[in-house]
Amino acid sequence: MSTVCLLTGFGINADAELALAFRNAGAAVSPTHVSALQKDADLLHSYGILAVPGGFSFGDHLGSGMVLASLFRSELAVSIRQFVANGGLVIGICNGFQILVKSGLLPDVHETGEPSASLVWNDSGRFIDRWVGVRIDRPETSPWLSGMSETYEMPIRHGEGRFLFRDEDARQRVLDCGVATLHYAEANPNGSQDAIAGITDRSGRIIGMMPHPEAYLYPELHPVRRTHTSSVAGEPPILQLFRNGVAAALR
């Protein structure tokens, strides 16, 4: 049985490297076309992890992640909630994060299923590909983050990554629950509120983030390897995220 149900199709494009990241962490991965899951949402229950990769689903033509968010909301949300309640884990990266937030699955601190945050255009108005440092606060709140308390380097690659709460109440609630766990460590690259780079739900089992941990598969992929050899030798530290997820899913 596969561990990871990895969504593909309709313009998702960072699926192959995310599959590799999970495989390298010991998981069996089933690339699954969105339409297959749409046809039979119960497929999900034979997996331990649902992974929603980055890309441009439906071109982001109606806004980033909008079409799949609508599809998740109207056709998959019930099954996904059930899946998580039964111990399943969910990860959304970049476009996948946008989908989870806009469908109301994240952060969902009010547990109403209504979107309480969004990801809008970067304050620069431009797409940007740049490596950033991401600080993880309270790693103990999510099985994805066990033992990860450093600052992790990886790239962001998005035009619409500015995290924004619906209102002050939503923000306060999230801060109170402590689910805003990933923050841009240095300069805020996109104007996100509270420099939020990623977030979990209250259970910690659903996680989403704009930066791409799966982009740092090998040490050689770090951009300044030749000038900072000491800091980036050896396995990319962020890969712990995938090992954590797989370990939790297999438990």
Place this chain on the structure above:
Amino acid sequence: MRIESAFHPHLPDGRSATSLHKLASLLPDITACAVIDVYCVDDRIQPDRIIDLVCDPVAQTGYFGRAARDTVLPEWTHVVEVAPRPGVTDPVARTLESALRRVGSNHLPDDPVPCRTALQYVIEAPTASLTTISACSKALYNPLIQICEIRERSDRTPLPDMYPHVEHMTIPDVQTVALDGLTVEELSRLSTERLLALEGAEMQAIQAYYAREDVRTDRQKHGLEAPTDVEVEMLAQTWSEHCKHKIFAAEVRYGDRIIDGLFRTYIAALTRELIKHRRDTVSVFDDNSGVVVFDEDTLVCFKAETHNSPSALDPYGGAITGIVGVNRDILGTGRGARPIFNTNVLCFGDPETPADDVPGMLLHPRRVLDGVHHGIVDGGNQSGIPVVAGAVLFDESYMGKPLVFCGTGGVMPRLTAGDPAWEKAARAGDCAVMVGGRIGKDGIHGATFSSLALDETSPTSAVQIGDPITQKKMIEFLLEARDAGYLSSLTDNGAGGLSSSLGEMARESGGIAVNLDLCPLKYPGLAAWEIWVSESQERMSAAVPPEHLDAFLALAERHDVEATSIGEFTDSGYIELEHQKQKVCRLSMEFIHHGLPRMKLNASWIPPDERGPWRLGETVAAGDRAGVAATSDTTGPGPAAGPGPAAIPHAAATPEIPATGRATGASASPDDPGVTLLQMLSDSSIGSREYLVRQYDHEVQARTVGKPFVGVEADGPSDGGVILPRHGSKRGLTVTHGVCPRYGDWDGYHMGAAAVDEAMRAHVALGGDPAQAWALDNFCWPDPVQSERTPDGEYKLAQLVRTCEGMADACRAYNAPLISGKDSMKNDARADGKVISIRPTLLMSLMGIMPDVSRRLDPAFRTSGDCVYLLGATRGELGGTTWDRLYGPVWEPSPRPFLEETAELYARFFAAAQQGLMQSAHDLSDGGLGVALAESAIAGRRGVHVDLAGVVEKRLPGERASVGGRRASRSAVVRPSHTDRLLWSESCGRFLVTVAPSDVAAFEHVLQDVAWARIGHVSAEPQVRVDVRGRARFDVGLEACVHAWHRFDRFLAGKEKRS
């Protein structure tokens, strides 16, 4: 109905700021601008469903039946609404309809649901008149592909609830085209009227074919007589310069030599000779891209195309279709390859040109730059293919036509479904299947249009918008079909559409029969010939054995991709088409593919000492000089004596110094070379273009180990891209470029050889193996055929001959086969009665092997105390360099590689790289040693201190006087000093490297017998300091360098005005 969606007023979405910025320069009193998305949808759809799909409830509000602008910008004064013209691809509308069908409960009618979209610019400019707004709106849309509605606040006319669609027309009948008895003049006129772009002699060949007795008999048997419009259009497409490369195939008289085709002589022969000894080259010239061996299980392929004419008319659409088009070339290589990287090399007019200096019908270079850039961002990012290498060049000659070179590389397994993946052959009986988008009138005549000069009559139907998402789905589908063994053959639909793709594939089986009624159309009413030659995007043609057809079509359905069997491959020897139950085409394969008469052209070279510096718009008169080149005893080892660079002139007429101006060069050279350095770093062709490149996703797919930016602040330049074609292996592939159009002002030979050298040098600088590299050639030329319109055609053709010679000599010396290439030969614009021809431009793209990517090098200085070396010899070669452009004209030889020296150096360099003896490495290119020192210092944020006394200098062959002294009598040209030559000469084959003190002995041992000099050390001071014999020539602070380096970025971001 109309639905408007707007971001909450406190959440500017980027587009608003960009639009405000665009408008502000034209409309000084503008105080605010907001952008609203408009969706016009069939009334049968529930508005709630649209709002659910298009409005993010947290950030946006959807408005149904009332105007969003009153809320978003209550004080608005004008609105400008821009929508695609009917028939122009509207990817957003396509997505909306697809989403309505796929998401949620489906109550949609089965017939198409009309969806249209528009962008509404809400403007607050209290004192602007309607006339002013109307003039300014031109900055917001392109009338070739978009329509625009403008309203003042007082104007109560509502904006449309639905934008017009293509009117449904009756299907035009197939026409016949009478050729019988026409004179050659009449035939030429016919060609012009129908936009066939065929020459008189070519039209005569067609006329003669139809007059043949056997052809008449055969046609009568099939109910056909005179040529049909379908046939004539197909011939025009297939025989276009774009598809047939007639100039590269022509017989060329050059001096007293006859060249039996430039392609055959300089490209095919060379490559065949080189690959005899290389087992790592699989397929050259025959397929959509060149295919080589990466490792025992993996093949890689690479191809570059240009999309100049479309980009001149609509920069965004031209660039995006250029990228997705060359992606399809890779997808259509063998039975399918996966695109894994994109490249782009862009040549534009100076984006800082004053608006008044741009001829009427041409777009301002800044607008071209912005549009092309936006197209690349959307095309590459949405496709999930990283941009890993490229360049941007600015030159006034590209104002006429921008050059947009788009390259793509791909991977395929050696075997798929048990057969070599790179082999393909449609067999008689296979189904001809069209996959992907539908056919419309868009893109008709693209191939013939690109074979003509750009002028006021250029057809707008050749402009298209691409839809990367439709294509992305198609790529995933076809690669799965390949692995399942469903495909006999596969190719892309590019120029010439089906006529070209199926026409080519039919050669594999020996014929094809297609029913045009089966082709899926965007809207009814297309003539048969339009269906056959339309270049509508995102389409592939596949040959599928009948036993796999059902499975193939079912797989397409699962991937949300349209696929339709429209005919059958045959071995009849004919292309046979049916339309509306009538035979409309029966053309012999033999005639289509071999009936084109060969052109005979004259080339006539004028050596540099008989010319002056080239200036924009100037004609190099060749007419009265024909034959001079053939008897060139006085010019030394010139063309008549065979290949070789031009000799240095000893005496010449005095050329005039061009008028003062940044674009033409001519400010005085500063006395302080430190000032020169900062001016060069702030130059748009040298400085950072991080602003542009950061917007490209350069690392999706997790393969890009050598990124566009290097150094501690990740803002230093890299010499090229390095990627991992195969996950799990450390074997890498480098991707580099060489392009130096100005070197051709002196002699095309120099440009050709130097472009190869530049690409190879960069590959070596990254740590690549010089013995394992392959090259692509892309020629962009002004019309090189002598005519009334082009009085210097023979000279331009001679430049082409010499460029080919230089390129071939360098490729031979470096053992780099040319595995694929393209040419674009009519890059002239006629505007306001003037001709603007581009500088002849050769782009070399190179990919090569890096055995272990953990050994890769980059330019950043690393540790204070590391020794700085200059490898290679410096010569007095300032012609065509950056220094020449900024402070010239110097009118002296442009750089070219001395191939024995450079080949030896590259082998030694690679040995040193493999032993890990270098801390940093940077190739010397634009701006020479001076700029390379600063760039490495900027990348590493480390100072450097060098003394140039020890630099190895060599004389050019035939150079008699000491450097700097030989042209003392030529008062009108600028005389560079000795220091200028040391610092700014762009002599080929040189590197700036650093070595840790502990490795110095080992490093110098590896470099025995090649030219090198230890010139200084990486310093602890944040200064770039250059001495000559202990005397400081300049000492510039690192921060000043960094500031200058980013000047162009600030300009692009609107943070700094024109320098």
